[in-house]
Amino acid sequence: MLIKRSEDIPSSDITPESTYLNRRKFIAGFGLGGALGSSMIRSQFDSAKVLEDEFSRTQKDWSRVRSDLDEELxxxxxxxxxxxxxxxxxxxxxxxxxxxxxxxxxxxxxxxxxxxxxxxxxxxxxxxxxxxxxxxxxxxxxxxxxxxxxxxxxxxxxxxxxxxxxxxxxxxxxxxxxxxxxxxxxxxxxxxxxxxxxxxxxxxxxxxxxxxxxxxxxxxxxxxxxxxxxxxxxxxxxxxxxxxxxxxxxxxxxxxxxxxxxxxxxxxxxxxxxxxxxxxxxxxxxxxxxxxxxxxxxxxxxxxxxxxxxxxxxxxxxxx
Amino acid sequence: MWLGGLTPATWLAWRFVTGRLGANPIEEILHRLGGTALIFLLATLSVTPIRSLTGWNSIIQVRRTLGLFSFFYLTMHFLVYAILDQTLDWEFIIEDLTERRYIIVGFTGWVLLIPLAVTSTKKWIRKLGKRWQRLHRLVYISTALGVAHFYWQVKADTYWPLVATAVLVALMLFRFQIWINRRPLDPGSKQLKQSVNSPKDL
The missing domain is CATH 3.90.420.10 (Oxidoreductase, molybdopterin-binding domain)
Structure with missing residues (x-):
């Protein structure tokens, strides 16, 4: 299992916010996109709060996204x-x-x-x-x-x-x-x-x-x-x-x-x-x-x- | 009584206006109005058993009000279905009313209650005499149709429809037992006759 439960992770192991944000940029820069990157980060820092922060920073502007038939979400x-x-x-x-x-x-x-x-x-x-x-x-x-x-x-x-x-x-x-x-x-x-x-x-x-x-x-x-x-x-x-x-x-x-x-x-x-x-x-x-x-x-x-x-x-x- | 009867409607209207009926508010209103109507119908049918079991005679006074609230919620249920759910697309409403089993029984149950609501005044009771009694027994059929309507529209979770069925069966068995006991040749009839005041209370 590669997934750690949040209670297994001492707080000292949690990467400071600035570091993981940089790492995201780094991964994105190599063209891997948010996909692979976020799933890895997600698994390592499986704490609801961290996730919440991370996602709120990486949100697309969903209001402009449409379906193939031009329907609103x-x-x-x-x-x-x-x-x-x-x-x-x-x-x-x-x-x-x-x-x-x-x-x-x-x-x-x-x-x-x-x-x-x-x-x-x-x-x-x-x-x-x-x-x-x-x-x-x-x-x-x-x-x-x-x-x-x-x-x-x-x-x-x-x-x-x-x-x-x-x-x-x-x-x-x-x-x-x-x-x-x-x-x-x-x-x-x-x-x-x-x-x-x-x-x-x-x-x-x-x-x-x-x-x-x-x-x-x-x-x-x-x-x-x-x-x-x-x-x-x-x-x-x-x-x-x-x-x-x-x-x-x-x-x-x-x-x-x-x-x-x-x-x-x-x-x-x-x-x-x-x-x-x-x-x-x-x-x-x-x-x-x-x-x-x-x-x-x-x-x-x-x-x-x-x-x-x-x-x-x-x-x-x-x-x- | 009136206050109590209008509480569900007020609550629903308030939640609707403030947008707190979930992602599918029309369905929510529809289901809650239908459920409230069925509860009122079963409450109406409980009046006579409660009266004869407890001897609480004055409870009979609320029966008409309960019955009229049943009709009120059922009418709202139908109007919300026709106006909000089907947006008055008659082609589809007619298809529902002729092809969908659960809608046919539900609609029939409501239509049967219309003459009962109309003849619920003192004037009509006097005018119809014994026939009023017989006419108002339609409420049994109407409630049974309501329960069937409820049962047939759920997908798999029949828990509440079965609870409603059980309550209805219990209420009807009570009446059946009185009817059996009242038959002249039945030796047990005298005792029970005393506990029920007159046939009109059935």
């Missing part, structure tokens, strides 16, 4: 106070209130199944070699609301290429943390725990599919799935599994939690599709948080040009 407050993360309660504000019990550092990722790189990796070594960047995506929840969010992360494809899946691997399965102390609501029977999600390997390799470690240029808050979550922007939000502890390559299609819970209502693919309603409500429109009038939902959440070919010849009514 939802506020940091929207993104971090309105969440579905049933491990901390089923109310939208429950995760923000209750997820302080989650301990995202230290964190291990287990890589398993049909691949060459099976083993357990500390989060830092797992993410360090990746090319981190900001990605502004629409997030469309199956409940018919949506947001525009500037994630920070890297292509899942990088991990797949690194893991060297065997020829027989066709799917990738993700598992969330199962820990009753850190996620007390896992005592409830709302869903089967731990949460599981999956993708076809070609979906997982798609350049739009990312693993996320941050949002709005800051470390991912617990309620958003710290320290590592999946984002597949053309699929309903529940595919974006949070607080991932395990990645497994399989030959057979994984059984994702919501499909397991209510197979009639939630499928494996869960592609955003205004033409295929949820059995109980319409998917034709959505409320973008912050807007009054509902807006039409876009096929594949507006990413059809990039992803429609993944599903050519498939009946999307049957494979919902």
């Amino acid at each position: 939802n506020s940091y407050e929207d993104v971090t106070t309105y969440n579905n993360f049933y491990e901390f309660g089923t109310g939208k504000d429950d995760p923000a209130k209750n997820s302080h019990t989650l301990k995202p550092h230290p964190w291990n990722i287990e890589v398993d199944g049909l691949c060459a790189k099976r083993g357990t990796y500390g989060l830092e070594e797992f993410i360090k070699p990746r090319n981190m960047e900001d990605r502004v995506y629409r997030l469309r929840c199956v409940e018919a609301w949506s947001m525009v969010i500037p994630w920070y992360g890297f292509s899942l494809k990088e991990v797949i290429d690194w893991a060297e899946p065997l020829g027989s691997a066709r799917y990738i399965e993700f598992t969330s943390l199962y820990n009753l102390e850190q996620m007390p609501m896992q005592r409830s029977f709302v869903l089967e725990w731990p949460y599981v999600e999956g993708l076809r390997l070609d979906e997982a390799r798609h350049p739009l599919t990312i693993l996320v470690t941050g949002v709005y240029g800051r470390e991912l808050p617990n309620q958003n799935g710290a320290p590592l979550r999946l984002i597949v922007p053309w699929k309903y939000g529940f595919k974006g599994i949070k607080s991932i502890v395990k990645i497994r390559f399989t030959e057979t299609q994984p059984l994702n939690t919501w499909q397991q819970s209510t197979p009639r209502e939630y499928g494996f693919y869960a592609n955003v599709n205004p033409g295929v309603d949820h059995p109980r409500w319409s998917q034709a429109r959505e409320r973008r948080l912050g807007e009054l009038r509902k807006r039409p939902t876009l096929m594949f959440n507006g990413y059809g040009e990039q992803v429609a070919n993944l599903y050519s010849g498939m009946d999307l009514r049957l494979n919902f």
Whole structure:
């Protein structure tokens, strides 16, 4: 593990502010960008205060950032106070209130199944070699609301290429943390725990599919799935599994939690599709948080040009 | 009573105006109005059981007020749905009202309460006589539809809908038991008859 918990670090070890600021400049000067640099600094000075200071100095002017369709971002407050993360309660504000019990550092990722790189990796070594960047995506929840969010992360494809899946691997399965102390609501029977999600390997390799470690240029808050979550922007939000502890390559299609819970209502693919309603409500429109009038939902959440070919010849009514 | 009944509405309006209803205030208002309406409906149905169990007769006076508040919150719930949530897009409202199971039952529950609210005055009670009684039993159906509406709109966490169902079932079992006991051939009927004043209290 490369991550130290804050209580392990004597205050004398914490680099004076001026020094780490200089180091940031130094790293930036070599063209590595904030990405690699900040993740290293983050891991070494994992103290909330230091992080807060550091990020506040490196903030972009997010108010000018737009999505590919020239949409405004939802506020940091929207993104971090309105969440579905049933491990901390089923109310939208429950995760923000209750997820302080989650301990995202230290964190291990287990890589398993049909691949060459099976083993357990500390989060830092797992993410360090990746090319981190900001990605502004629409997030469309199956409940018919949506947001525009500037994630920070890297292509899942990088991990797949690194893991060297065997020829027989066709799917990738993700598992969330199962820990009753850190996620007390896992005592409830709302869903089967731990949460599981999956993708076809070609979906997982798609350049739009990312693993996320941050949002709005800051470390991912617990309620958003710290320290590592999946984002597949053309699929309903529940595919974006949070607080991932395990990645497994399989030959057979994984059984994702919501499909397991209510197979009639939630499928494996869960592609955003205004033409295929949820059995109980319409998917034709959505409320973008912050807007009054509902807006039409876009096929594949507006990413059809990039992803429609993944599903050519498939009946999307049957494979919902 | 009136003060108590208006507290949830005032609180909601205040939070709305000051922007403290979270990232999706319309959904928040909608859910809170619906939940408040259901609580008032169940409270209305609790009056008779409480009265006959405790002998607290004057409680009957609040029943009409509770019923009218149920109707008030349900009407607000529907108006917020139609105006704020659907921004009066009739095409979609009609689709909801004809195709979405939970909206059909919820809407029906509200419509059934309209005649009850209209005939809640003393004048109407006198005018309708025994028929008033029968008409106002619609509140049982209305509440049951409300509970079904609640149950069908949650995604997975059925805890509160099941609590509401349990309360409704308990309240209805109480009435059923009285009805059984009151049947003439039932030997236990006399005792219970004394505890309930008249059939109209059901």
